[in-house]
């Protein structure tokens with residue numbers, strides 16, 4: 001991979017996909033970036049490859065898969081922004097080894113997902129999906145049969161992280177009993193109680209809601225065996241990732257009545273954009289609330305995500321700070337007014353730092369400040385110097401020759 005050069009902001013191409021919020025575009029413009037390309041959906045592979053090949057900064061949401069193959073087209077790519085929470089759609093290790101930090105918005109849509117889930121819990125307990133469908137067909141079924149208040153019912157939360165805990169807090173305010181299961185030991189909020197494992201949670205819950213990330217361990221974690229452990233007629237909510245649930249097993253359980261109802265926001269295969277068709281074995285089942293992956297899609301959340309992730313990308317581009325990167329050594333940096341800043345990203349092998357320092361002493365450039373952080377495979381060192389542009393360019397060239405160098409950049 002050829003090493004990118006440092007150049008004016010107007011030459012830094014920012015590619016924003018999947019309808020990233022206008023607040024992100026404004027943030028980039030306000031920071032002096034004018035070369036911004038925006039798409040309202042995830043482009044098909046060929047176009048994505050072409051666009052990635054031109055881009056220095058890429059912003060995506062959950063739909064665009066930045067695999068090793070896609071990233072290999074990003075010859076100039078210096079940073080990726082996931083304008084969402086999940087980063088499972090990005091090959092984080094490949095990005096790190098290519099010297100590309102990835103940033104996300106870990107909290108900005110948490111509340112939006114939690115509100116939707118609690119609303120769905122109420123709807124499911126009242127049998128609203130079926131009643132709504134009947135009314136739309138001209139039917140009328142005024143009856144209390146199978147309809148319940150949520151007060152006093154048990155909500156089982158699988159994955160008690162940011163979203164899971166928020167769901168629990170709101171559900172408790174409605175008088176629900178909250179139990180949870182997580183692979184980590186978690187502090188219970190309010191009166192929530194940890195279940196004695198997933199099976200225990202499934203056996204006790206009137207509603208089960210999933211809030212795990214997509215990982216090798218969570219893919220397919222909810223299938224026939226887990227459904228069999230649920231109370232007959234209990235409900236399932238999935239606003240995590242589509243791969244977590246065996247959707248055919250769920251469809252079957254919804255038809256048989258083993259699962260009373262479901263609210264599903266995420267699917268193993270989702271359309272690329274709004275004009276593309278949606279196909280799922282759950283389509284046509286009256287006892288299911290289907291939503292098009294909009295758990296985090298509120299204007300409040302999207303505006304905040306746009307600001308938050310754009311700010312992180314701009315900070316990295318302008319200042320070199322990798323604070324809160326999800327795949328990269330985190331370096332927090334002061335401003336560098338009055339000095340030139342060099343960034344050196346390298347494989348974390350013995351001897352690189354001494355070779356870096358050697359370049360400065362050989363070229364007679366004094367170091368004003370140095371910041372280093374390492375991960376097992378990658379090291380990131382930032383060096384502030386007082387140097388002319390010519391000296392900085394010369395240093396950078398020499399730094400690029402050090403074996404193990406992944407990327408260098410100069411911030412004037």
Ligand SMILES: NC(=O)C1=CN([C@@H]2O[C@H](COP(=O)(O)OP(=O)(O)OC[C@H]3O[C@@H](n4cnc5c(N)ncnc54)[C@H](O)[C@@H]3O)[C@@H](O)[C@H]2O)C=CC1
Pocket residue numbers: 085086087106109110113158159160161162163164181182183184211212213214215217218221239240241265266293294295296297
């Ligand atoms: N539908 C939508 O629009 C949205 C979906 N999401 C999804 O929700 C997921 C969760 O988001 P957050 O709560 O912010 O993440 P988080 O990282 O704060 O919480 C996830 C929790 O799941 C636990 N966990 C991981 N593997 C597990 C396993 N095998 N079994 C049980 N627990 C496990 C973790 O220990 C953690 O406590 C995201 O990764 C994303 O995929 C997030 C935002 C919007």
Ligand SMILES: O=C(O)C(=O)COP(=O)(O)O
Pocket residue numbers: 061062063083084085086087109293294295296297
């Ligand atoms: O934040 C997440 O992880 C989500 O799933 C939301 O994704 P989106 O930005 O709506 O494509």
